[in-house]
């Protein structure tokens with residue numbers, strides 16, 4: 001039901017002129033700029049720029065069965081969370097090693113233990129450590145040096161406490177750590193001195209007080225991000241995607257999908273701000289990549305896991321809306337790699353393709369292939385530009401072998417003047433975009 005509402009919401013969102021202007025200003029900038037993920041996007045999609053940088057929707061083909069079967073066929077959305085920067089309130093997991101600057105000795109380390117978990121800004125760790133982690137991304141490593149003020153403070157003489165002889169327990173030794181006080185008022189102290197009269201001098205300063213500390217810190221992850229998602233792939237085989245974020249709204253939206261009973265969209269949903277000839281827009285050769293390296297690595301990894309389910313050296317792949325690079329794994333073991341797109345110079349430069357066909361699917365939504373030819377159909381950051389997606393999905397379905405898989409990857413960036421209205425209506429609506437992409441195959445029969 002929730003997903004049905006999301007679909008209805010997406011379907012009824014219209015692009016008002018004012019909103020279009022805002023989106024265009026922030027997202028496109030100059031339309032001939034490469035649309036790198038996570039750069040200009042922060043201004044328009046701040047909450048999402050961090051998460052859901054790429055989502056992939058895959059659908060199994062169930063040809064020659066009733067459309068209700070197609071609707072029930074596995075449909076998976078997946079978010080990859082690699083762009084998020086640690087901020088106040090986040091519960092983070094870190095590995096670290098702390099050394100004393102004075103002699104280089106290691107005084108504390110998470111080595112051989114579980115990573116340290118703490119909430120940023122909650123005073124659970126020394127202030128300098130807390131501040132150092134802010135802005136870090138998963139996998140990042142930093143080195144910081146903390147002065148005593150940002151660590152355990154300066155030594156304070158008024159934290160030296162004299163203990164009269166009659167209160168000194170037998171056997172107390174210099175250097176010993178003891179608790180002083182009663183009940184909840186206990187504080188840890190160190191025995192600094194035992195005087196000839198039997199009285200003792202206790203030091204309530206932290207042993208680390210007055211010391212300058214060096215830390216190496218690695219951000220391992222966020223406590224609230226649950227990694228790992230099981231998906232269905234080629235011939236329905238199930239496998240784990242370790243880098244998928246299981247608890248992202250993007251990953252959840254298609255888990256219990258609910259599709260509108262009838263095709264929910266109108267012609268206005270597929271309108272584009274710039275309806276001029278697409279081939280003109282892309283006229284000059286632009287060997288740009290529209291997503292950043294992390295996103296590409298995730299797509300490549302996702303493909304690798306999918307392709308591994310099929311017999312190596314025998315499967316066939318079709319990449320639509322393709323260009324000079326298809327983001328397939330480097331050790332691609334496909335028998336046939338067909339690509340279509342409308343820029344011949346880019347297609348000709350694609351080194352992984354074994355064949356190419358020039359085709360503008362917005363003008364002619366037909367794939368130049370026979371029925372049941374491919375095990376996989378892929379599409380990277382272009383599904384949002386298809387103005388006849390229903391026809392194109394029908395075609396993908398036709399050219400896929402039974403049990404084949406189509407994988408659509410998209411991000412929160414696009415050339416907004418060329419993307420369909422219902423997509424640019426809310427560029428930070430990752431779950432909504434998944435719902436849109438999911439609705440296309442759900443209507444295929």
Ligand SMILES: *[C@@H]1O[C@H](CO)[C@@H](O)[C@H](O)[C@H]1NC(C)=O
Pocket residue numbers: 426427428429430431432
């Ligand atoms: C855009 O989508 C996000 C994520 O679904 C949502 O939280 C936000 O409210 C939407 N913004 C607008 C203006 O509809």
